[in-house]
Amino acid sequence: xxxxxxxxxxxxxxxxxxxxxxxxxxxxxxxxxxxxxxxxxxxxxxxxxxxxxxxxxxxxx
Numbered sequence: 001x002x003x004x005x006x007x008x009x010x011x012x013x014x015x016x017x018x019x020x021x022x023x024x025x026x027x028x029x030x031x032x033x034x035x036x037x038x039x040x041x042x043x044x045x046x047x048x049x050x051x052x053x054x055x056x057x058x059x060x061x
Contacts, residue, residue, distance in 0.1 A: 002028025020057030024050055
């Protein structure tokens, strides 16, 4: 999920443990979308769309 603190978080649904967080540099108020390849796409208030590896939280280059 995205947050006003400028991060996208991945949380374990069973334990609530944070798996990773990705900094966007601007608040994230949009809902992330997951592609068929597991890449997470999310827009931030800076106007950028970020592509994030769903397993690791690393940016897609």
